Each structure stands twice: as structure tokens, then as C-alpha cells.
Amino acid sequence: MSGLRRHDEDPRKLLIERRLANVNNVIPVMSPKGGVGKTLISTLMALAIAENNSSVGILDLDVTNPSVHVILNLDPGVKPSEDKGVIPPKVHGIKAMSIAYYTEGKPLPLRGSEITKVVREILAITIWGSLDYLIIDTPPGMSDVHLEILSNVGKARPLVVTTSHILSVYSVRSLLTILKEVGTPIVGLVENMSENPTDVVIDLCREFKIRYLGNVPLESLLALSVGNMTLMKKTRAYSRVAEIIKRLSS
Amino acid sequence: MARYLCSVAGGRKLKSVKIGLGELQSIDEEVFRFALAELLRVEGCELSEDSVVFVRKPAAFQCRKCGYSWTLNEVGLNDEEREAIHFIPEVVHAYVSCPACGSRDFDVVGGRGVEVVEVVVE
Numbered sequence: 083m084s085g086l087r088r089h090d091e092d093p094r095k096l097l098i099e100r101r102l103a104n105v106n107n108v109i110p111v112m113s114p115k116g117g118v119g120k121t122l123i124s125t126l127m128a129l130a131i132a133e134n135n136s137s138v139g140i141l142d143l144d145v146t147n148p149s150v151h152v153i154l155n156l157d158p159g160v161k162p163s164e165d166k167g168v169i170p171p172k173v174h175g176i177k178a179m180s181i182a183y184y185t186e187g188k189p190l191p192l193r194g195s196e197i198t199k200v201v202r203e204i205l206a207i208t209i210w211g212s213l214d215y216l217i218i219d220t221p222p223g224m225s226d227v228h229l230e231i232l233s234n235v236g237k238a239r240p241l242v243v244t245t246s247h248i249l250s251v252y253s254v255r256s257l258l259t260i261l262k263e264v265g266t267p268i269v270g271l272v273e274n275m276s277e278n279p280t281d282v283v284i285d286l287c288r289e290f291k292i293r294y295l296g297n298v299p300l301e302s303l304l305a306l307s308v309g310n311m312t313l314m315k316k317t318r319a320y321s322r323v324a325e326i327i328k329r330l331s332s
Numbered sequence: 333m334a335r336y337l338c339s340v341a342g343g344r345k346l347k348s349v350k351i352g353l354g355e356l357q358s359i360d361e362e363v364f365r366f367a368l369a370e371l372l373r374v375e376g377c378e379l380s381e382d383s384v385v386f387v388r389k390p391a392a393f394q395c396r397k398c399g400y401s402w403t404l405n406e407v408g409l410n411d412e413e414r415e416a417i418h419f420i421p422e423v424v425h426a427y428v429s430c431p432a433c434g435s436r437d438f439d440v441v442g443g444r445g446v447e448v449v450e451v452v453v454e
Contacts, residue, residue, distance in 0.1 A: 093333070168419060181423065184416040188426040191436050196422045203420050 094206035098234050101167070101205065104212040105139070109269060110231050113243040114253035116222035119274040120243050122304065124219040125153045126323040127241075129311065132175030134327060136214040139170065139177035143231070144221040145200050146192050148182045155309035156180075158187070167209040174311050179208050197226040205234065224257055232266060241295070242271045246280040258290045269330060270295035272323075295329060298322045333448065334371035340451045341377050348383040350450035355391040355404060355443040358418035364446075391443030393428065400432035404443075407431060421445075 102108060111124040124140060131138040142150040154173055161183050162168040170179040181190070181200065192200065210216060218238075220227050231238050240261060244254040254271075261268055270293030273283045279297050287294040298319050307313035314320055337349060351368075353359050369381045391404045409417070413427045421444050429436045 181420060184420050184423045185426040186416070189436070190423060190426045192422060192425060193437075196425070196440075200420055200422045203422070207419065 092202065094202045095234055097206040098202070099236070101208060101210060102216070102235060102237065105210055105216045105237070106213065107215045108218065108235055108238045109215060110143075110218040110220050110228070110235075110238050110240045111243060112220050112228060112240045112257060113250070114222060114224050114257045115244070115250040118243050118245050118250050119298070120222075121149050121153065121219050122319070123241075123243050123272055123274060123298065123323065124217050125150055126298075126314070126320050127327060128176045128215075128217045129174060129315065130320065130324040130327045131215050131217075133315070133324065134331075136331075137177075137212065138175070139179065139210050139213050139216045141204070141208070141216060141218045142178075142180040142182070143201055143204070143218055143227050145181050145197055145204075145227065146190055147221065148180045148185075150178065150219055151180045151182045153308050153314075154178055154311070156182075162208075165209070167207050169209050169211075177210060177213070179204065194226045198230055201227055201230040202234065205230075224260060232261075232264060239267050239269045241269045242292075243274050244271060244283060244286075245275045246273060246283050248282075251282055251286055255286065258286070258292070262290060268292045272326060273297040275300035296322060296326045298326075333446070334368060334375045334377070336448065337372060337379075337451060338375040338377035341453050345454040346372070346377060346379040346383070347452040347454045348385060348450075349379065349448065349452070350385045350387060352387045352389045352447045352449045354389045354421070354445045356417050356421040356424060356440070357444070357446060358414050359446065361386050387449055389443050389447075391424075392441045393430075393438045394441050395430035395433060395435055396437045396439060397435040398430060398433040400430055401441075402431050404428075 111120050113120050128138050128140040140150055142148045156173055160171050162170050170177045242254055242257060244250045271287050272295050273279060276297040277299050284294055301318055304317045304319045307317055337346060365381050365384050368384060369379060372379050394401045407428050409427060417424050425436050430438055
């Protein structure tokens with residue numbers, strides 16, 4: 083059994099390419115800092131894209147702490163269907179995939195190598211079909227999930243989220259440095275929880291030569307709207323993200 | 333796997349293959365047997381379905397906190413849990429904890445994945 087082609091290659095890697103072959107834009111939403119609003123921005127983006135009559139999927143890869151299903155208020159009884167892979171259910175016009183379908187809300191502590199396996203497994207088994215956009219929510223940090231995406235999803239173009247706080251900007255600088263080092267194209271940066279664009283974030287975009295896509299205000303209505311898409315679409319945050327989506331697709 | 337088996341055969345006829353099936357995968361042997369034979373045919377490398385032998389690899393765990401080792405027989409899973417684990421085996425950490433100390437921080441030391449155990453070529 084020697085001299086064999088690609089036996090050492092994880093077959094799931096080949097499957098991942100095929101599963102995403104008809105997805106035009108894969109956008110992982112990233113920020114090393116926790117609590118800057120990645121999940122809400124991801125979900126608002128998916129909602130705005132669906133509202134715009136484009137096809138969209140959302141993939142929650144925050145595998146040890148998934149929460150997109152909570153924001154979207156997914157019916158716990160709804161599961162992906164199975165046909166040579168798993169087909170995510172469509173909710174609010176979005177194909178939504180999450181490990182939460184398989185954990186029944188139970189805690190799921192995982193070591194790094196296990197997270198790598200989960201990410202690879204989910205990417206390999208999920209059948210997205212044709213999509214204009216796939217939005218991937220990622221956990222904080224720059225670790226297994228992010229490296230798996232960068233290594234195995236060649237068409238991934240991250241969108242970076244930060245607040246104007248010095249700690250967030252400090253962390254995001256590290257992420258941007260890594261993304262630039264490996265030559266990953268970045269679709270742009272969103273400044274979250276800001277009433278207006280701030281110099282520190284705009285300067286960061288200039289420094290790394292990336293697009294400043296816009297600012298999203300912090301508002302109490304957004305927090306209250308979790309699980310209620312009708313209310314969520316009435317928030318200023320949603321309107322701002324919808325503008326960002328138009329900017330992205332222009 | 334079919335491509336791999338064909339490359340092992342290297343133009344010769346496959347006589348038999350032995351496949352290890354991890355318990356956590358909950359794979360239906362007959363469906364797998366049929367699919368493998370079909371895929372081998374597509375790859376241009378035939379093998380009769382009755383020449384595929386399966387070896388069940390039992391799931392085994394070892395606690396990272398206290399070191400205790402156990403199998404699924406000791407904890408038990410219902411059908412829904414087994415199906416969830418079939419899709420993403422690592423979700424076993426959501427349904428199983430160490431019988432000795434209660435920790436969910438354990439290694440899956442056996443019973444995950446599908447592997448070629450033996451290939452016999454004519």
C-alpha cells in the first residue's frame with residue numbers, strides 16, 4: 083500500500099471544495115476580540131442579503147458556543163434533511179447550518195484537534211447548492227476554526243469586525259497582519275457599536291489598505307430583537323448592515 | 333476510498349477488502365457495501381459485494397481529568413443521540429461524560445471514522 087495518490091490527504095478536504103463550488107462569495111466574519119458583535123453582524127448580513135432577493139446561507143462555526151440559532155429563533159424540532167450529505171433548513175430566507183442541530187442545547191467542550199475535526203466535518207457534509215453568499219460566523223481568537231477556514235476554503239474572503247475600543251483595535255491589528263501575511267483578500271472592515279466612524283478605525287483600514295465598510299450603531303432595540311426577525315429588521319443596525327451589503331455587492 | 337482501493341489494485345483484480353467501521357459513525361453495512369461496490373465500478377475497479385468484510389471498531393474513551401477508560405456500553409445512548417453523533421462524531425461530548433468523575437473532557441481513543449484494514453489483490 084505504498085506510493086498511493088492522495089491517501090494521506092483527508093478526503094473531506096476534497097469534499098469541501100465540491101460543497102462550496104457553487105457558492106459565489108464565502109465571507110467569514112472575524113474578530114479576535116470577543117463581544118464585538120460578530121454573530122449579530124453575521125446574522126444581520128444574512129437577513130439583509132435574503133431581503134435583497136439574493137440566495138444566502140449562514141454557517142455557525144462557533145462550534146463550542148453556537149448562538150446564530152438563538153438569534154434566528156430556530157425551531158428545535160427542525161433539522162437538516164439528509165441526502166448524500168445534509169441540507170440545511172431554510173429559515174427567514176436563509177439556509178442555516180449549525181452544530182446546535184446535533185447537540186440539543188447541551189454544552190459541548192472540545193479540544194483544539196476536535197474543533198478541527200468538527201469544522202472539517204461540517205464543511206464536508208453540508209450541501210449548500212448554489213448560493214450568492216455564505217456568511218460564516220466565527221468564534222473570537224485566531225485559532226483552529228479560523229485556520230481551518232483559511233487553509234481549506236480557498237474562496238473565503240473575511241470581513242473583519244471591530245469596535246473603536248483600543249483593545250479591539252489592538253486585537254484586530256494582529257488578525258489583519260496574519261491575513262495579509264498569508265495573502266487572504268479581505269472584503270473590508272465593519273466598525274460596530276459606533277454612532278459615527280472613528281479615526282482610529284479608519285486609520286487602521288488605511289494602514290492595511292482595506293475597505294472601511296461602515297459603522298453600525300449600538301442600540302438597545304437590537305438586543306431586544308434577538309429571536310424576533312420582524313423587530314430586528316426595524317433596527318438602525320439592520321439598516322446600516324443592509325447599506326453595507328449594497329456597498330459590498332456594488 | 334474507492335479511488336484508494338483502485339490505486340492499491342494497480343490494474344489487478346481486487347479479491348477482498350476489510351473495512352473498519354467506527355461505532356460512532358453508526359454506518360449501515362449494507363448501504364456502505366452497495367455504495368462502495370458502485371463507486372469501485374465507477375473507478376473502473378470491480379469487487380463483488382460479498383468480498384467486502386466489515387470489522388466493527390468499538391467506541392472507546394479515556395478521561396483527561398481522571399484517566400478512567402470506558403466504552404459506550406457503559407453509558408448507553410438513545411437512537412436520536414446516536415444519529416446526531418453519526419453526523420458529527422465529536423458531539424459525543426454533548427451526550428457522554430466520564431462515568432467516574434463526570435468530566436466531558438475526554439479523548440475518543442477508538443470507534444471514530446472509517447478505515448481500510450486490509451486489501452487482498454489477486
